[in-house]
Amino acid sequence: MMKRKPLFLYSLLCSLLWACVLAPSLSLAAEQATVAKQPWSFRGIFGSFDKASLRRGYEVYDQVCASCHSLRFLHYRDLETLGYSRAQIAALAARLEVEDGPNDEGEMFSRAALPSDRFVAPFANDEAARTANLGALPPDLSLIVAQLAGKGGADFIYALLTGYSEPPESFELTPGLSYNKVFKGNAIAMPAPLFEDMIAYSDGEKASVERMARDVAQFLAWASDPSLEQRKRIGLRVVIFLTLFFVVAFLYKRRVWARVR
Amino acid sequence: MSKNPPPLFRNPVVRWLDERLPLFSMLRKEYIDYPTPRNVNYFWSFGAIATLMLLLMIATGLMLAMQYTPHVDMAFSSVQRIMRDVNYGWLLRTIHMNGASMFFFAVYIHLYRGMYYGSYKKPRELLWILGVLIFLLMMATAFTGYVLPWGQMSYWAATVITNLFSAIPWIGEDIVQFLWGGFSVDNPTLNRFFVLHFLLPFVIVAVVVLHVAALHVPGSNNPDGIEVKSKRDTLPFHPYITSKDSLALIVFGIGYAVIVFYAPNYLNHPDNAIPANPLSTPEHIVPEWYFLPFYAILRAIPNKLLGVIALFGGVAILFFLPFLDRSKVRSCRYRPLYRWFLWLFVVDAVFLGWLGSKPAEEPYILWARLATAYYFGFFLVITPVLGIVERPRPLPVSISEPVLKTASRPRAS
Numbered sequence: 001m002m003k004r005k006p007l008f009l010y011s012l013l014c015s016l017l018w019a020c021v022l023a024p025s026l027s028l029a030a031e032q033a034t035v036a037k038q039p040w041s042f043r044g045i046f047g048s049f050d051k052a053s054l055r056r057g058y059e060v061y062d063q064v065c066a067s068c069h070s071l072r073f074l075h076y077r078d079l080e081t082l083g084y085s086r087a088q089i090a091a092l093a094a095r096l097e098v099e100d101g102p103n104d105e106g107e108m109f110s111r112a113a114l115p116s117d118r119f120v121a122p123f124a125n126d127e128a129a130r131t132a133n134l135g136a137l138p139p140d141l142s143l144i145v146a147q148l149a150g151k152g153g154a155d156f157i158y159a160l161l162t163g164y165s166e167p168p169e170s171f172e173l174t175p176g177l178s179y180n181k182v183f184k185g186n187a188i189a190m191p192a193p194l195f196e197d198m199i200a201y202s203d204g205e206k207a208s209v210e211r212m213a214r215d216v217a218q219f220l221a222w223a224s225d226p227s228l229e230q231r232k233r234i235g236l237r238v239v240i241f242l243t244l245f246f247v248v249a250f251l252y253k254r255r256v257w258a259r260v261r
Numbered sequence: 262m263s264k265n266p267p268p269l270f271r272n273p274v275v276r277w278l279d280e281r282l283p284l285f286s287m288l289r290k291e292y293i294d295y296p297t298p299r300n301v302n303y304f305w306s307f308g309a310i311a312t313l314m315l316l317l318m319i320a321t322g323l324m325l326a327m328q329y330t331p332h333v334d335m336a337f338s339s340v341q342r343i344m345r346d347v348n349y350g351w352l353l354r355t356i357h358m359n360g361a362s363m364f365f366f367a368v369y370i371h372l373y374r375g376m377y378y379g380s381y382k383k384p385r386e387l388l389w390i391l392g393v394l395i396f397l398l399m400m401a402t403a404f405t406g407y408v409l410p411w412g413q414m415s416y417w418a419a420t421v422i423t424n425l426f427s428a429i430p431w432i433g434e435d436i437v438q439f440l441w442g443g444f445s446v447d448n449p450t451l452n453r454f455f456v457l458h459f460l461l462p463f464v465i466v467a468v469v470v471l472h473v474a475a476l477h478v479p480g481s482n483n484p485d486g487i488e489v490k491s492k493r494d495t496l497p498f499h500p501y502i503t504s505k506d507s508l509a510l511i512v513f514g515i516g517y518a519v520i521v522f523y524a525p526n527y528l529n530h531p532d533n534a535i536p537a538n539p540l541s542t543p544e545h546i547v548p549e550w551y552f553l554p555f556y557a558i559l560r561a562i563p564n565k566l567l568g569v570i571a572l573f574g575g576v577a578i579l580f581f582l583p584f585l586d587r588s589k590v591r592s593c594r595y596r597p598l599y600r601w602f603l604w605l606f607v608v609d610a611v612f613l614g615w616l617g618s619k620p621a622e623e624p625y626i627l628w629a630r631l632a633t634a635y636y637f638g639f640f641l642v643i644t645p646v647l648g649i650v651e652r653p654r655p656l657p658v659s660i661s662e663p664v665l666k667t668a669s670r671p672r673a674s
């Protein structure tokens with residue numbers, strides 16, 4: 001009867017190997033310079049976002065990236081998770097205008113944005129966005145970390161934002177584009193967006209390029225996956241519960257089968 | 262199959278109901294008393310796991326469907342709304358999304374169990390055929406479901422797969438337009454895929470009921486592949502098999518929970534987080550992992566029509582397995598040669614899956630052709646020939662004998 005177990009385990013292993021190792025390997029495309037792994041606080045089983053960093057990341061998005069990139073799946077009210085008060089959020093939203101209507105007279109009108117509104121996009125449509133950016137479309141950033149998961153996700157965003165430099169001698173850069181060591185083809189239509197001390201963080205942290213890149217990358221990781229913390233918290237409880245349940249079921253099964261063995 | 266009179270229930274309401282509609286007697290007969298061979302191993306738990314997966318998919322799917330909008334302009338954002346704004350919507354969706362993978366994983370093991378222990382042979386041919394039918398329906402369900410979130414992979418998978426039908430001579434183009442409800446994958450396509458995705462799981466439930474009914478006529482097969490001879494060979498389903506299945510289910514559940522809570526996008530293609538865009542074709546269009554072996558078979562064949570025939574033939578050939586295998590011995594435990602060819606078949610199928618994830622270029626195409634040749638050769642040549650030429654090892658006299666004997670003997674080697 002020794003034969004049964006290895007057989008069972010072996011086939012389980014085969015299928016697991018297929019499901020876990022081979023299937024995801026399909027998303028690996030050819031890459032530029034390697035993307036270094038960053039010590040994100042949201043990695044790992046107990047990982048969670050660094051709230052202060054998220055708030056700074058929002059400030060970077062708001063003051064720098066928002067002039068070109070939309071964040072259309074987020075609402076201003078979502079900022080409550082970052083620790084902003086309702087009054088602060090109402091004030092943040094009110095800086096922007098949205099079109100509403102029609103009113104009783106049938107006219108469209110514009111009003112200040114409310115916490116229940118989606119983040120206001122910088123351009124009316126993709127065509128306008130392209131026209132302002134050398135024909136390249138600045139992608140919506142709500143899911144950018146999930147979309148770039150194959151290239152490294154938040155690690156890639158950090159590498160991209162800190163990856164600008166003068167092109168090497170041999171490289172022929174199309175006028176208007178910038179050289180970036182991790183972007184595909186190395187010529188990107190997004191001009192280097194971050195400069196030393198370009199913004200003043202409200203918590204007084206020094207706005208170095210690395211600091212800003214790290215904060216905004218974490219902010220975008222949160223925007224892509226806002227349920228991460230709740231998911232890990234519930235997941236831990238589920239796994240612990242199932243493990244205890246397993247012990248009980250195991251003892252029960254042994255007692256039942258003791259009668260016939 | 263006991264000949265006792267139907268058991269009396271003590272609860273008066275249950276008794277009243279049961280005398281008029283013997284549902285409780287039926288459940289008792291099929292799920293409590295059902296005599297199961299005492300030597301079944303954990304491979305036999307995957308049927309129960311698959312059944313529960315089906316019910317879980319229906320439960321989560323119904324709740325998703327209450328929030329989802331099947332329209333090309335709104336499908337993607339309605340899924341984002343589920344993920345961000347619906348209470349526990351992210352949980353429902355990650356359970357459903359990864360549930361499809363776990364469901365296929367369970368069914369692949371279930372299917373392979375049937376092959377290894379010869380569960381498809383007389384008198385269980387119809388049972389097997391119903392199983393393959395469920396597998397086909399699952400494929401259709403998963404394919405239509407994958408299109409619903411309307412990401413880049415959704416859209417392009419729908420385009421590539423529906424286009425396969427254009428290979429059919431003369432009427433191919435008309436069939437494709439009929440499937441699309443127009444001249445390209447568009448709103449009518451999404452709408453009908455949603456309807457089909459909603460409907461098919463309930464068709465699967467119906468076929469599962471037939472599958473189980475067909476199982477309970479001859480009873481379960483077992484690792485020795487021999488008939489049940491006496492009552493000593495079997496144990497009642499409850500508590501023996503239920504306690505064993507629960508254990509398997511919990512272990513399966515732990516693996517599932519780890520994926521859902523800690524790696525919810527691990528099996529997902531990142532491109533499906535990009536909204537569908539008919540003007541931009543992704544670099545590599547790849548299906549979900551559970552379709553990869555069949556995708557590799559399709560691409561291994563240079564002629565489009567023959568490729569499509571091979572793709573569907575790869576699934577359809579499973580229907581004929583009971584008639585291709587002429588060996589009287591069921592279990593591979595007593596088939597010293599066939600066993601190795603069957604293991605090689607598993608390796609071949611996994612290899613095909615890996616090849617399916619690679620771009621269609623050399624050397625992968627050559628490898629895929631060889632692997633495809635073995636895939637069909639296994640069914641069409643090896644299985645029938647070995648059924649005749651192989652000399653099986655002697656079968657045990659009965660299920661209870663070897664089991665009881667080894668138990669009472671001091672441990673040997």
Ligand code: HEM
Binds near residue numbers: 406409
């Ligand atoms: C045989 C059982 C089923 C299988 C194998 C299956 C498979 C799938 C798959 C692979 C997806 C795409 C996952 C994603 O990327 O989001 C999906 C989505 C979906 N399914 Fe199912 N499904 C099943 C049953 C059901 C049922 C019974 C319903 C409703 C009655 C349902 C409703 C939905 C909806 C609304 C979506 C789109 C929302 C989303 O993308 O999360 N499913 N299904």
